[in-house]
Amino acid sequence: MADFEIKADEFADITDVVCPVTFVKTKVALEELDDGQILQVHLNDGEPVQNVPRSIKDEGHQILKLIDNEDGTYELFIKKVGD
């Protein structure tokens, strides 16, 4: 997939919480959005990055991109699917 700029509509930082709140906080942030809008999530390496993308995908949303900030954190871009 070619690289492209993704513009987020909202931003959520989940580096201050641990599992399962990481997932819950992301889900709550997604609830605020409309179908098709994009959420950018700032998350930690380790358990959050291994579980949150998959869990969000299982909720039916679309994972657009995951960027490694190379400082122990990541940026995850999620497109909301459904209202």
Add this chain to the structure above:
Amino acid sequence: MAMDYATLKKGGFMRQKQKNHFSLRLSVVGGQVSTEQLAAITEVAEKYGHGYIHLTSRQGIEIPFIRLEDIDEVKEALACGGATPGVCGPRVRTITACQGSAVCPNGCIETEELAKELNDRYFGKELPHKFKFGITGCQNNCLKAEENDLGIKGGVRVSWIQDKCISCGLCVKQCREGAISIEDGKITIDAEKCNYCGRCAFACPTDAYDTVPGYLISFGGLFGNQINKGTLIVPFVEDKETLFAICDAALKFFEDNAKSGERFKFTIDRIGKDKLDDVIWEAYNRKNK
């Protein structure tokens, strides 16, 4: 009355230290017991036993302190709840299994039905010595496949679907074998390193992996007086027909070659591992090339 202990043992009745008392082993397949069976077992343990059951190391249930004179009544009471005695002695023992892909998020293969099918094919089959089958759904190996005479471990063969991939790199992170590399958005899987655990596919947030379930089969495991880890002979098996052909071949090898009271591992050592390899490869090659 002369007691035929061998016959009783075959029927799941294990002689206790206490005279004329038996610990009744029940048939449990793949670790699944229905509530109806549990109710009947409870009733028997209360009425004929000492009000408790014992859980064996291989997912079995035993009802201790059953008296010799009650055996027929006990069998009848259990049958009403769909519970049947198991077996002890020189034959195919309880088929153990984890819950597999039907329930477990890590499960790579369906295990419940497979345990039933193996049970239908082989349970109680008379052999020179005991023979244990165990099924575990993935590399986490909760059911300890390699400690069985024949162990079955589930896995998935993965292939990358480029169109769905967003190059997030999660699969690379998740792989514990260092089998996946990513370069310029292209994933390469080192088949030599892949252990079929499926972590890459399970972690993928865009379903960019195609998975084919299958079996890794180990032979000659032991975990009693002697300890030996069962070993693989043929590669990943992707169809049940071949799996069963291999199980048939292993049992036949044991039946034809084992001395009475000799476990599979020692038959293999005595006859020669290469001889077993030949029959297992022959079974494998019937469908695979």
